[in-house]
Amino acid sequence: MRSSIRNLRSWLIIGLLSLAGCGGSDTPASSAPIKKEGSQAGRRPRIVTTVGMVTDIVREVVGDHCEVIGLLSEGVDPHLYKPTREDVKQLDDAKTDIIFYGGLMLEGRMEESLKKIRQKGKTVVAVSESLDPATLRKPPEFEGHFDPHVWMDVTLWSQCMEFATKSMCEFDPDHAATYVLRADLYKSRLSKLDAYVRTSIASIPEQQRVLVTAHDAFGYFARAYGMEVKSVQGISTESEAGVADVNALVDFLVERKIGAIFVESSVSDKSLRAVIEGAGKRGWKVKVGGELFSDAMGPAGSYEGTYVGMIDHNATTIARALGGQVPEGGFRSTQQGGLRIEPDGAAKDEK
Ligand SMILES: [Zn+2]
Structure with a gap:
């Protein structure tokens, strides 16, 4: 070996x-x-x-x-x-x-x-x-x-x-x-x-492949992995969502029967709460599908505090909440062993 x-x-x-x-x-x-x-x-x-x-x-x-x-x-x-x-x-x-x-x-x-x-x-x-x-x-x-x-x-x-x-x-x-x-x-x-992300998103029933988040951070994700994306706020979090933005999104969720939307770790969930409330008044129950990492990763030292962990968490959370099939432990559980590189450039077995 x-x-x-x-x-x-x-x-x-x-x-x-x-x-x-x-x-x-x-x-x-x-x-x-x-x-x-x-x-x-x-x-x-x-x-x-x-x-x-x-x-x-x-x-x-x-x-x-x-x-x-x-x-x-x-x-x-x-x-x-x-x-x-x-x-x-x-x-x-x-x-x-x-x-x-x-x-x-x-x-x-x-x-x-x-x-x-x-x-x-x-x-x-x-x-x-x-x-x-x-x-x-x-x-x-x-x-x-x-x-x-x-x-x-x-x-x-x-x-x-x-x-x-x-x-x-x-x-x-x-x-x-x-x-x-x-x-x-x-x-x-x-x-x-x-x-892994591609397979996970593809496992969501086609009608449900819609990602609704607070701000518009997931455009590339949606384009790369085949989802429709909607957000209450625009590209930057500098502008606040207005009543019209919230109402438009409520209409969309009710019409398409989308049951989950996602909060982001680095952005206020105020506007999303308004959307959930608005849908509720129309008799359509929307749940928070989980918290996604959009513009910041998880805590330092944790798996979600790495780029791979962040993307794994997002894809696994989205697929699971929208009816897709993903392994219990996400991408990480599908990776066993492999090579790890020492600071001097020597490759060693992971285990
Ligand atoms: Zn952003």
Whole structure:
């Protein structure tokens, strides 16, 4: 077993260095030039990230080679988040080598600080900047902006993870092989997760494949996995839902006989409560199908506090509440063993 793992490892390093395009020259013009000083003697490169979903994919790629500081914790809404003085200090600190954020205006009130820091010459990377604009959603209600919730489509988020890997390889070429190896194993996990979500959603009776949430975070999810999506609020949580929005949604639920809607961990459920009440008055009982993680992950250290756990939780909760068939323990229960990557890049059996 050990030798086959070694073989796999050699193959991965040789074969995938080129795939991830390490050291490539096609860095988008919007990125500041990457400073190749990541392997300074005496300290690990320091990375600062914004939302948990970005923090998690970066941690998966760099392992213990870098210090990763995530600014936004569980339950925090990135649309409304204003960076604290301490956050700005972290971002601007001379010891901070590289900054990763979601982009596409997700961190609306941080953009100004990030822009200023980029202008000073620090490497500031929006993981979504690698995505082909043709693959991005631009619904009319977003007023000309792209939908920033790209992590909801596992395939798109996997591409963002590869872009972060490429940036890390350029920044710290000495550890490029490790980053690529780690990224590739993570990518294969994400591809299994993608398949699980697809199967779970497809198991919901077709008429019930409607996802109703508080704000419009699930457009990519719906597009990728075949659901209709409705929300009370728009793209950002900045605008409050009006009476007309609530009434329109009540009509829809009653007509389509949709029995479950979903609250989000980082958004107030006030407008959804109004919808449930409104439907009740019309004689149609709607229940809360569960709490979904939209713009923030679960508690640090928990399974739902990882990107994979967050998506697993969402897909499993949605499928179960709408009459789909999912395994008791979700995606996690379908994964046994597998490979785990040590900080030095060595592959070891999980068990
Ligand atoms: Zn959002």
